[in-house]
């Protein structure tokens with residue numbers, strides 16, 4: 462079966478180590494053995510080669526990639542190399558990665574910045590405000606597309622407000638509902654002031670039986686090339702490298718009762734988040750930047766991306 466005109470791949474290899482120590486994360490300060498790192502590198506290079514080969518083997522298909530490592534990828538040279546390589550391929554529309562932004566950023570000047578992008582997360586408690594802000598401002602100078610996110614833990618609120626106030630207007634700051642936490646309306650309103658799209662994250666989305674683009678034009682791929690429709694549905698669809706996934710491509714409703722992660726529900730059709738995030742679905746940048754509120758309560762006004 463041929464591939465769709467546009468294929469999005471969510472790649473997560475075996476890497477499971479991180480240089481940060483977030484209290485809400487199972488990968489905090491985990492280390493990978495040298496063998497595990499070698500395996501991760503080989504898996505990533507194989508995946509990158511497969512994407513590159515689509516130009517010749519599936520010439521009607523454009524590809525976008527979001528790297529969603531369990532741990533931190535950008536402190537490993539092979540993730541930087543993969544993003545730079547993919548960004549320069551004419552058939553690659555977007556290549557992005559989720560990162561804590563702890564590493565250097567100058568390497569991004571070697572990327573095609575019309576296709577490379579970052580989904581960054583600010584983890585107060587792990588990094589000083591000034592240090593994260595300086596990285597973000599350098600990204601702006603370099604012309605990198607990126608969003609900045611914060612996990613909506615109560616102890617992050619002041620830090621998130623301060624970051625919102627100091628980031629340029631043109632940088633979107635999103636807030637993720639903290640895993641397992643429920644918010645009173647008053648609590649949610651505080652986060653909604655910072656991220657006018659917070660309500661999409663506040664509750665899990667009832668997704669059972671609803672049309673979702675995953676499995677059709679969006680796929681999850683692991684380091685061995687095993688394909689599933691998304692990171693959350695544990696039903697194998699075949700393998701990327703032997704082509705066996707192709708015969709199972711197609712539109713199917715979501716088999717789970719709910720979907721509570723942005724990298725999943727952004728593809729859930731009834732939510733129409735492709736409209737909201739048009740041009741920035743993978744790196745989580747809305748097409749029209751919302752009205753954010755400065756720390757002093759003064760609205761920042763609308764910014765429209767070209």
Ligand code: SF4
Nearest residue numbers: 479481483486489561
């Ligand atoms: S930066 Fe991300 S991967 Fe690392 S410990 Fe924090 S939440 Fe986990």
Ligand code: SF4
Nearest residue numbers: 668673691715720725
């Ligand atoms: S709605 Fe979420 S869980 Fe369901 S198929 Fe789509 S991405 Fe997967």
